[in-house]
Amino acid sequence: MGSVTAFVLSTNLAHPRTDPGGADRVSGIDKRPAPSLEVFAPGPSYGDGPGVVGDxxxxxxxxxxxxxxxxxxxxxxxxxxERELGRTLPNGSFGENLTTRGVDLSRLLINQRIRIGTAELEVSVSRTPCRTFAGWLDEAGWVKRFSARERTGAYFRVVVPGTITAGDELVLVDAPGHDVDMLTVFRGALGDKEAARRIVEARCLPQMYHERMVRLTG
Structure with missing residues (x-):
């Protein structure tokens, strides 16, 4: 990550609002700075909720x-x-719990463990931009524009619950034994067969996501 220390610039929590994509539900995409986050490991299913207390x-x-x-x-x-769109984007604008500085999240290896504050996280899966995100940004062709950039942030699973505060350093520990990064996973999810093949060979994704990549290589 070079000579620049990687750290958390802002910790952000949802301010629930009507889904900006038009769905009949509440959305948590409106994230705003909070003093700190308490993170934990939720259940395995999407419906088990976030891994951040109060999110x-x-x-x-x-x-x-x-x-x-x-x-x-x-x-x-x-x-x-901000430069591309000509508008101000405060920390949390893209629905992130952690706004980071000093680390290229797209180049983090899948399953890389990272110690932040008293918590330990593990790089998990890529983000797929959706209708809610498009409605929230309200920019023409947003999903395609964001996808073309290929820097979609990173999801994490929680290995050790704890507290994360703005200013906490990101410390990489226990590097995985493969070279598949978040950028490769996102490209695979978009249909890049070579990327999908590398991911399948590394067997680095959770089973459900691994099976999707297997199908993409066909």
């Missing part, structure tokens, strides 16, 4: 659960989109 998951068919317990997005990428 909100609206789309329980696709979000929440152990593999999507905590979501992080880089301040550097928010800065990029």
């Amino acid at each position: 909100t998951v609206g789309d329980s068919a696709h979000h929440g659960g152990a593999q999507k317990a905590v979501y992080a997005f880089a301040r550097e990428e928010l800065d990029h989109w």
Whole structure:
């Protein structure tokens, strides 16, 4: 990660609101800075909710659960989109629990463990931009634009529950024995067969996601 220390710039919690994508449900995409986050390991299913105390998951068919317990997005990428869109994007604008600085989240290896505050997280799966996100940003062709950038942040599972506070350093521990990063997983999810093949060979994803990649290689 170079000479720049990677750290949490902001910890963010949902302010529940009507789903901006038009669905008849509450959404937790409106994240705003909070003093700290208490993270824990939720159950395995999406419907088991977030891994952050006091957070909100609206789309329980696709979000929440152990593999999507905590979501992080880089301040550097928010800065990029501020320039591209010509608008201010405060920390939490992309629905992230953790706004980071000093780390390229797209290059983190799947299953890499990271110690943050008193918690320990593990890089899990990629984000798939959805209608709620598009409605929230309210930018023409947003899903395609965001996907083309390929820097979609990272979901984490919680290995050790604990407290995360703004300013906490991201410390990488126990590197996995493969070279599949978040960028590769996102490309595989979009249909890149070579990326999907690498992911399948590494067997680094949870079973449900692994099976999806197997189908994509066919």
